[in-house]
């Protein structure tokens with residue numbers, strides 16, 4: 001099945017691993033990075049519910065897996081795309097760390113308070 005990226009103005013082909021998301025690798029990684037930034041902003045404000053943390057953990061696990069599939073999928077990736085995938089991995093790892101730190105702090109405050 002041939003699928004084109006659904007982002008307006010983008011004519012890039014969607015790799016098989018991203019058919020469900022309907023995004024090319026570039027737009028998939030850009031959106032992932034944006035979502036990470038948004039999650040960090042949301043949690044930094046405070047008052048995040050436990051369920052929301054679980055949703056974020058699930059999201060990061062799923063998208064991390066997707067990224068790994070893309071990276072090792074055997075598709076001919078340009079060096080530029082490989083670098084983009086790696087930097088998105090780094091964003092994801094830092095995002096997870098950041099969010100876990102905030103989650104731990106919140107748990108402590110709940111216990112004290």
Ligand SMILES: [Zn+2]
Nearest residue numbers: 005010024027
């Ligand atoms: Zn695209």
